[in-house]
Amino acid sequence: MTEVAMGHAGIVLGLEGSRLARNNADWHRLLELAALARTLIMDENGVYDPAYFNDRMLLGLKGTMSEAELHILKSRLQGGILNKARRGELxxxxxxxxxxxxxxxxxxxxxxxxxxxxxxxxxxxxxxxxxxxxxxxxxxxxxxxxxxxxxxxxxxxxxxxxxxxxxxxxxxxxxxxxxxxxxxxxxxxxxxxxxxxxxxxxxxxxxxxxxxxxxxxxxxxxxxxxxxxxxxxxxxFSPGLRGRMPRQGSGLLQGRLLCGRCGARMRVHYEPFEGRLRPYYVCNEAVVRHAGKHCQWVRGAPVDDAVSALLLEAMAPAAIDVALAVQQEITQRVEQATALRGAQLQRARYEAELAADAT
Incomplete structure (x- = not known):
């Protein structure tokens, strides 16, 4: 390109010029410089003068066809991959x-x-x-x-x-x-x-x-x-899901209490009282979303006590069965973890023996 632009080249000889023409920007840049410098272009089919309109149009058409050929080749390759994937064989x-x-x-x-x-x-x-x-x-x-x-x-x-x-x-x-x-x-x-x-x-x-x-x-x-x-x-990460998972704090119903007035999910707010942080359930959806006013708030301790009493009353008959099931599950977890650690130790010993034999 430098020699053509400086006028040092009288003709550019090339075989399979379509490979360069597949990048149409480079191809047309060469044609433009060759036309300005009166440089000829020759391939296996003939000699062309880019300064003449007909020759330049023919070279441009060859470049377009070569770029389309590259697109067709890629499409065929992608089609073959997709057909193999549709059969589950890729x-x-x-x-x-x-x-x-x-x-x-x-x-x-x-x-x-x-x-x-x-x-x-x-x-x-x-x-x-x-x-x-x-x-x-x-x-x-x-x-x-x-x-x-x-x-x-x-x-x-x-x-x-x-x-x-x-x-x-x-x-x-x-x-x-x-x-x-x-x-x-x-x-x-x-x-x-x-x-x-x-x-x-x-x-x-x-x-x-x-x-x-x-x-x-x-x-x-x-x-x-x-x-x-x-x-x-x-x-x-989503406004529709925020608050459903429990967070830090002593509030029992954090993220699970709904406002009885507007139906929004209430948040937990803690205030110091008698040396301890006391939870309050606050409906501030309007404040956060629309810069409005608080809908309502309620002390958390009475609500948590009432829900705790109902929960213990419902769970008392099955408490022993649950405790036994939890103990059995913990035992199985310990045995499984011990077996995996033993396998890791055995693998490490085997690799160490191989390394010792290799040295």
Missing amino acids: EMPLPIGLVYTPDARVVLDPDRQIQDTVRLLFDTFRETGSACAVVRRLRGEKILFPRRIRRGIGKGDVLWSEIDHSRVLQILHNPRYAGAFAYGRTRTAYNAKLKSVQLRVARSDWQVLIPEAHEGYISWAEYERNQTTLEQNAAG
Whole structure:
């Protein structure tokens, strides 16, 4: 381009110029400079002078056809991928706990420690209904979670580390653990810095969704219940859901008491009284939303006492059975955690022996 612009080139020779013409901006920039510098262009079909209208129009038409050819090639490749995905035969990177067999079937990871750890995550969420509770339990019991290296040095190896909240959400939202094949869950976009980012796509807009396509850790019905639970747990991020989850403080009915006048959800306000913080249930929806006045407020202690009495009266007959069930559940959790820690210790010893033999 520099030599053409400086007038040092009399002719530009090229084979398969359509490859350059697939980028129409570069192609037309070359034609414009060649026309100004009176430089000829030659390909395997002939010699052209961009300074003449007919030759320039022909070269521009070739560039447009070449760019369209590139679009057609991409469309055919994407169409082939989509058709394979619609049959559920497209091989995609699997999350931890699932692997491909030599005949391209998806099965549970044969490593029992990985299987038990993934099952523990879903069992804990089934019991607690909270991703934060899952993280607290796994970290509290010193249970490490597996992660497979996707690229670079050690590709395919499994690393064990502490799990975090985002990883738990990623696993709970992944339909592959429910035995479903999904394609089109994300799309690529560009931010203000022209860097590619992955955006989540609503389930209704997924291109392919095939439930029960392979073996999974949970059923499809449980997966949908988990999604509903996660949406309800998103308190504080949506005006319709804010306040349903309990927060800090001594108020018993925080986030669950409705105003008898306007029907809005009442908030808890604490005031110091006799050296202690006393709860008050306040309906300030109009104040927050519309800069209005308080609808009403009520002391929290009498309401909490009345609800506590009703709750204890209803739960008293089954208190012993509940206590026994809780004790049995705690015992099972301890045994399960002990077995997983034992498996982790055995794996560490095995890796240490391999390292010692290698040296």
